[in-house]
Amino acid sequence: MFDTVCKFLVETFAADFATWLLGAPIPLTELSPAELSLEPIRADALILLQSPDTILHLEFQARPDPTMAFRMIDYRLRVYRRFPHKAMRQVVIYLTPSQSEAVYQTTFAVPGTRHEFEIVRLWEQPSARFLNQPGLLPLAPLTQTEDPAQLLRQVATEIDSIDDRRTQSNVAASAAILAGLVLDKGLIQQILRREMMQESVIYQDIKAEGWQEGRQEGRQEGLQEGLQEGRQEGLQEGRQEGRRQEALALVLRLLSRRVGVLPEATRSAVVTLSLAQIESLGEALLEFTDRSDLQTWLTQQQQQLAATVQQLTTQLGTLSPQSVAAVQALSVEQWVELQAALADWTDESDLVGWLQVQSENDALG
Numbered sequence: 001m002f003d004t005v006c007k008f009l010v011e012t013f014a015a016d017f018a019t020w021l022l023g024a025p026i027p028l029t030e031l032s033p034a035e036l037s038l039e040p041i042r043a044d045a046l047i048l049l050q051s052p053d054t055i056l057h058l059e060f061q062a063r064p065d066p067t068m069a070f071r072m073i074d075y076r077l078r079v080y081r082r083f084p085h086k087a088m089r090q091v092v093i094y095l096t097p098s099q100s101e102a103v104y105q106t107t108f109a110v111p112g113t114r115h116e117f118e119i120v121r122l123w124e125q126p127s128a129r130f131l132n133q134p135g136l137l138p139l140a141p142l143t144q145t146e147d148p149a150q151l152l153r154q155v156a157t158e159i160d161s162i163d164d165r166r167t168q169s170n171v172a173a174s175a176a177i178l179a180g181l182v183l184d185k186g187l188i189q190q191i192l193r194r195e196m197m198q199e200s201v202i203y204q205d206i207k208a209e210g211w212q213e214g215r216q217e218g219r220q221e222g223l224q225e226g227l228q229e230g231r232q233e234g235l236q237e238g239r240q241e242g243r244r245q246e247a248l249a250l251v252l253r254l255l256s257r258r259v260g261v262l263p264e265a266t267r268s269a270v271v272t273l274s275l276a277q278i279e280s281l282g283e284a285l286l287e288f289t290d291r292s293d294l295q296t297w298l299t300q301q302q303q304q305l306a307a308t309v310q311q312l313t314t315q316l317g318t319l320s321p322q323s324v325a326a327v328q329a330l331s332v333e334q335w336v337e338l339q340a341a342l343a344d345w346t347d348e349s350d351l352v353g354w355l356q357v358q359s360e361n362d363a364l365g
Contacts, residue, residue: 002095004250004282005138005177006060010047011286012170013135018049018056020129020136021091026051046075050086055079057090062181064102068092073108073115090117095142096181097123127151131158134167138174141182148182152191159192166257173253244275251282259291266291269298276331277301308335316348323348326355334358 010017015025028049047058057075059068072090079088094103108115122142130140137155145151155175162168176192248271255262255270262270273281284297305328312327313319319327330338341354 002062002178002181003060004247004279005174006093006095007047008170008254008282009135009138009174010049010058011283013133014049016133016135017058019133021058022054022056022089026054028056031055048079050083053086055083055086055088057088059092060095061092062095064094064098064100066102068102069105069108069115069117072117073113076115076117091120092117093120093122095122095178097121127154131155134158134162134171137171138178141175141179148179149187149191152179152183152188156191169257170254244278247275247278247282248273251278251285254282255285255288255294258285258288259294262291262294266295266298270294273301274329276329276334280331304335308338311339311342312351315342316345316351319348319351323351323355326359327351330358 011030014028018024018026018028028051031048031050047060049056049058057072057079059071061068065071072092076088076090079086103119103121106116106119108117122139123144125143127140127143127145130136130143131154137158140155141148141152143151152175156172159168159172159175162171172192176188179188179192252262252267252270270278270281281297285294288294288297308327309319309324312323327338338354345351345354
């Protein structure tokens with residue numbers, strides 16, 4: 001949830017982050033990770049922005065990641081392969097205090113190879129620099145302070161001074177979620193009193209509910225089948241549904257602010273989307289101006305699914321409802337992979353095996 005909010009902030013307030021990290025409000029546009037390799041990069045926390053001569057690579061981490069140094073050189077080489085003449089700044093931003101060596105590591109080194117990147121430990125950053133720009137306000141409660149609650153009150157005051165209602169709502173919702181890393185939900189609700197704040201901070205409750213449903217479902221299946229696998233599968237499904245529900249709640253809130261109240265039929269169509277589709281919609285809605293843009297996007301999703309299923313049916317025969325549902329849940333990158341793999345398949349069992357591999361990879365990711 002936290003990396004989703006940070007990614008939204010960077011992409012919405014790119015100039016604010018450029019001013020902070022690059023020293024000037026350089027115009028930046030999003031760079032899709034898919035452009036960097038023939039093999040899609042799985043990077044839920046990866047953020048890439050570009051200007052004509054610079055690429056800014058950001059990653060937000062709520063906990064230490066011992067693989068980060070390798071990932072930094074991996075992404076640097078991918079970028080160099082695609083954009084050899086562009087400079088690149090790589091910054092890992094750790095959100096919460098840690099004594100782990102990983103949050104101090106700024107190099108990847110093996111014999112004959114050395115790569116350097118930057119680390120920002122938010123809890124060591126002066127708070128003042130985060131109180132002057134809307135896009136940085138939600139990070140302020142995580143910066144250097146002896147009183148996070150008082151700092152959040154300062155953030156709330158700054159948010160109230162934002163003239164644009166949509167910007168004000170987005171910043172406030174983001175601040176409420178990120179403040180949950182260091183403050184109690186009840187206190188956050190007292191300081192940020194708007195209705196959307198109350199809804200934003202219960203994402204943790206939704207996540208906990210997903211875990212609980214997974215445990216219960218897993219126990220029931222395990223009792224019925226007498227298999228440990230049943231419990232693990234139930235737990236995995238609960239986690240996945242918890243992720244989907246929290247992403248859906250955020251997207252519905254952003255849509256209501258972006259295009260207004262959704263008609264019931266449109267809302268129902270959004271609610272039935274898979275996690276991958278919801279995440280894709282979360283990025284696409286930043287360009288929406290009214291409800292017709294959302295309807296066009298939903299129609300395109302339906303057409304893309306119909307075309308994919310038709311292609312599969314032509315080559316493999318009639319598909320089971322389970323296979324169709326699994327195909328619908330694929331991400332855009334996985335749909336591209338499916339198109340490439342399809343040439344070697346002869347019947348639905350090949351598709352089922354491929355889908356199982358994707359599901360296992362998602363669980364590991």
